[in-house]
Amino acid sequence: MKNIILTADRPTGKLHIGHYVGSLRERVKLQQEGNFDKFFIMIADAQALTDNSGNPQKVRDNVLEVMLDYLSIGLDPKKITFCIQSQITALPEMTEFFMNLVTLPRLLRNPTVKSEVAMRGFDKVGMPVGFATYPISQAADITAFKANIIPVGEDQEPMLEQTREIVRSFNRTYNTDTLVECKAVLPENEASFRLPGTDGNAKMSKSIGNCIYLSDEPDVLKKKVNSIVTTPRKLEEPGVIENNVLFIYLKALCKDEHFAKYYPEFANLNELEVAYQKGGLGDGKIKQFLYNVLMDIFTPIRERRKVLQTQIAEIIEILKQGTEVANQTANQTLLEMKQAMGIDYFSDDTFKNEQIEKFSNKQ
Numbered sequence: 001m002k003n004i005i006l007t008a009d010r011p012t013g014k015l016h017i018g019h020y021v022g023s024l025r026e027r028v029k030l031q032q033e034g035n036f037d038k039f040f041i042m043i044a045d046a047q048a049l050t051d052n053s054g055n056p057q058k059v060r061d062n063v064l065e066v067m068l069d070y071l072s073i074g075l076d077p078k079k080i081t082f083c084i085q086s087q088i089t090a091l092p093e094m095t096e097f098f099m100n101l102v103t104l105p106r107l108l109r110n111p112t113v114k115s116e117v118a119m120r121g122f123d124k125v126g127m128p129v130g131f132a133t134y135p136i137s138q139a140a141d142i143t144a145f146k147a148n149i150i151p152v153g154e155d156q157e158p159m160l161e162q163t164r165e166i167v168r169s170f171n172r173t174y175n176t177d178t179l180v181e182c183k184a185v186l187p188e189n190e191a192s193f194r195l196p197g198t199d200g201n202a203k204m205s206k207s208i209g210n211c212i213y214l215s216d217e218p219d220v221l222k223k224k225v226n227s228i229v230t231t232p233r234k235l236e237e238p239g240v241i242e243n244n245v246l247f248i249y250l251k252a253l254c255k256d257e258h259f260a261k262y263y264p265e266f267a268n269l270n271e272l273e274v275a276y277q278k279g280g281l282g283d284g285k286i287k288q289f290l291y292n293v294l295m296d297i298f299t300p301i302r303e304r305r306k307v308l309q310t311q312i313a314e315i316i317e318i319l320k321q322g323t324e325v326a327n328q329t330a331n332q333t334l335l336e337m338k339q340a341m342g343i344d345y346f347s348d349d350t351f352k353n354e355q356i357e358k359f360s361n362k363q
């Protein structure tokens, strides 16, 4: 079987450190390992419109922001096909056919969708049908490319389960092996599965606005780190590690070498945790260390982004060419699907000959 990697991000804002630890870092690793036949990254603008229909300018403006973030972390257009979802016309067609294979109760049982509905207040004002069905359109995004490897954060697992169900149902119903089942590649480190927001919310998310962005300048970064919500306590009291956002960030991001560089009193995170739990170590010190770690990782990325910002025309060309390639791949899968369903009327003479034969027998 071929290894085809696909991931997508919604252009609803710049990418943040939750994306970095949850998915982007894994993509860079997969790219370096080179164990794939094709690698697609999609900017999911159509999905972004499912909950931003009144704000298309936001979506339009963030397409390049997301693309700059990709390139600045080292994702390489020579190895990866970058494409824009709304320009791949086979996807909504595939979605339409998949909709017949999913029941409404099954669709709405999705725990990620449920929490997103509550977060956006759709439970009070009514949910757009397009938002309710986005997991089905996401199944089209994945299956159009026959992708089997999906490097994503934990919130995407219910989407991939839904996709696998659609694949099985389609292949069984139409007696075919056209569609391919996918699996998530989750981050190695559990703290990265779903990074919390700086406000302590369970998930850092562009739509909540509790993010540290990859491109945040040092002064902004400093302010955001200092604003991270922690439990107030007296200095001598023992610190609590559990659900402590500072320590979750450190677990997701810091390496032993960061201690050698910025906090030589400790050899590694484990030692710091032990000292913190004993008491006497204030959150200010932890925040200072976290800031240094973030600066260490993201300064080169931020600097590369500034250079890339002078190459916008070339970057748009990369997206345009990648989208053409993606269209060819998705059109081929759609044709195979239509053949399996018996609705490829004009792709050759089979339908014509069969119908002529049928009606000639009736005379």
Ligand code: ATP
Pocket: 008, 009, 010, 011, 012, 018, 019, 021, 022, 023, 151, 152, 153, 154, 155, 156, 192, 193, 194, 195, 196, 203, 204, 205, 206, 207, 208
């Ligand atoms: P939005 O609020 O618009 O949904 P988002 O911040 O959730 O934006 P997405 O574009 O929906 O970002 O997600 C892109 C990818 O990043 C997905 O693979 C998702 O699992 C991962 N991801 C997003 N937020 C986090 C997070 N806080 N921790 C780990 N992974 C994350």
Ligand code: MG
Pocket: 205
């Ligand atoms: Mg999201």
